[in-house]
Amino acid sequence: MTVRVGICSTAHVNAEVYAALLSKLPAVDLVGISGQNPERAQQRANAVGTSAMPHSELMRTADGVVVCSPTAAHEELIELALQHDVAVLCEKPLATSLAAAKSIQDRCEERDVVTGMAMPLRYSRPMRRLKERYEAGAVGELLAVSGVNRGRMPGGWFVDPELAGGGAIADHTDHIVDVVRWITGEEVREVYAETDTRFYDIPVEDVNLLSMTLSNGASFSLDGSWSTPQKNPFWGDASVELVGSETTLSADCFGYRYSHVRDTGHGGHNESIYWGADPNNALLRDFVASIRGESTVATSLDDAVQTAAVIAAAYESVERGEPVEVTY
C-alpha cells in the first residue's frame, strides 16, 4: 500500500532533508509541500519532483504530514491535520510553552490519529546500542549523564522568541533529554540553567548549559549551545555519556565521519561527512509504518510534553537564578 505523505511548511531547516528522504522511500508518495512562502515551497517541491500547495490542500491530499513550521504554528497546523484525520510527525519542540504543549497533546488524544515527534536520535544506531547495553546492566548504578547537542545558530524564526519560544534552550534541549529519558527510563527532576547571548547579536540566548538531576538521583549535564562555528566542517554534535558504578558508556550519534578537503578553489574547502546509518531515514520509515498501523512513532506527544516541562523549568531557572523542580 502506498502512503501519501506531505511536508507541511518549509520553515524548518529539516524540511528539505525530510523531503529528499521521503521522495526516495519505497511505497511512499510525496504528494506535496505546503508553505506560507509559495516561492520557497515551489522551489523545494521542484527539487524533489512534487507539487507545492496550500496547507489545506495538502491536508486533503495526504495520509500523513511532517510539520516543519515555526514552533508557534505547530498548534494551528496540527489542529488542521486532526480535522482531516491526517497523521502528524511534528518537529520539536511541540510548542512554545508547556501549557500549549499540553493543550495540543489533549486534543490529539481525543482523536484517533497517529501523532509523534520528529526525534531521530531514538533511531540513531549508537543510541540504540547504548540503550541495549544500559538495559543489560553494563553501567551498573547510574551516577551521572553528560550530553552535548551543540549546533550552528540557525537564524531566521529560530531566534524570534515569539515564534520559537526562546533560543538555544528551546531548540537544543529536546533531543538529548528525550533520548536520556528513553534510555534510562528516568525523568528529569530538577534543572539549573546558565545562559547567555555571546556568539551573535540576537534577541535570544545562544549559550545553553543545563545542570539537571534525574529521578534516580543521577546528575545530568547538557550543553546545547549554538556554539558551533558557522564555518565548522560539521553542523554540530549529539552525544551522551553514562557514568555508572560499573563502567562508563558513551554514544556519539555522528561519530562515523570522514574528512573531505577540497583543493578546487570553489565553495567550502573542508567538510566532515557522516557515513553512518541515517536516523532521519529510520524515523520517516517508522512514521510511514505507523500510518499503515504496523508500528508506533518512537517519541509520543506525551514524551514531548515531558521535555517541554524541562524547557519551561530551564527558563524559570534563568529567571530565578536557582535550580528549579520540574513540574509536569
Place this chain on the structure above:
Amino acid sequence: MQRIVVVGAGAAVQAHAERYERFDDAAVYGVVGGAAESGDGGSDFESVDAPSYDSLSGALRDDDVDGVDICGPGSTFGDALETALNVGIPTRCDPPFALDDATYDRVVSLAAESNGWILSHSPHRFSRLYDRLHSAIESGGIGSIGVARIERTAPFCGPGWNVSYDGVSAIESHVDALCAVLAHDVDVLEWTFGPIERVFVRMRTSARCDHAHAVFAFREGGRATVETRWHRNEPPDPRVNVEYSGNHGRLDFDESDASTALREDGASLAVDPPEDDCRGRALRSFLDHLRDADLPPSDVAPTTPSRVVAAVRRSADEDIPVTLAEGSP
C-alpha cells in the same frame, strides 16, 4: 644553589626530585611525607638522594632552606603550608591551598603577616599547550568567549599536562579529590577568561569512581562547564577534552592530540624531558622567583582557584549557585 624541601606523596615527590636534580641551581635538601603516608616515615622516598623527615618543621630545623615545594594540593598538606609561612619560607604548592572559606582566610591572613609567600599556580599554566591556547585567546583568536568546555578523567600519568594530577591521589575524600582536580581547570579558566563570578556544581560518588560537573559564569561574560571523574582504584585511559568557543571561532584539543606524538605498543610516551614539561617549567619558575628575589604580585598567587573550590563545595552541599564577591582577586 637553591635548597628545596619537597613535601608530598611518594610518586609526586620523586617526580619533583627528579626535576630538581636536572637543574644546576637547585638541590633537594630533604623530603617530607604527607598525611597519607604519615605512618611510613617517608620510606617511599628511598630513591631520592636526600634525607627524609616526618614533618616540615623537622626538615627546617637547620635553618638553611630556601624554599618549600608542596607537590600535590596545598590543602592536603595544610600543616606544612602553615609551618612554612610561620618561619617565612617561600613556598610553591599545587592548587587548591584551601578547600573551605575558613582555611582560605587563615592561609591568606597568615601569608600577609609572614615574610614568606605562596605560589599556587596550576602547572597547566606552564605547559606549551595551555600557553598557546591562552595566547590565542588574548590575541583575539576566537573573539569573545562564549562557552568553554572541559572534560577529564583522573588520576592518570603523562604525557605533558596530565602529570598535574599525580599528587591529587593523596586525597581520600571524594569531594576534596574532585575539588583538587577542578582547581587546576579553574586556575586555567581564570587565567584565560578572567574572574569567575558564579559556580553551580553537582557531585556523585560510587565505590568505583566519583563524578562532578560544574557550571561557571565569568564576570566578563561567557560560561564554562568542567566535568571530571575521579577513579578510585584503576587509573582510567587518559581522557582530556578542552574546547573554547567564541564568537569568532573555536579552539579544541583532546588527549589524542598529544598522546600520539610518541608511542610504543599503543601506549603514549613522554616526549619532553622532565625538566621541560609543564611541571618542570612550573618548578623552574619557582626557582627563578627564589633566585631573583622576585616577589609574586601578592602574598598568595593566585588565590582564586581556592576561593572557587570553596564555593564549589558549598554549592555541592547546599544545591545552590554560589556567587563570588565582586572585587575579589
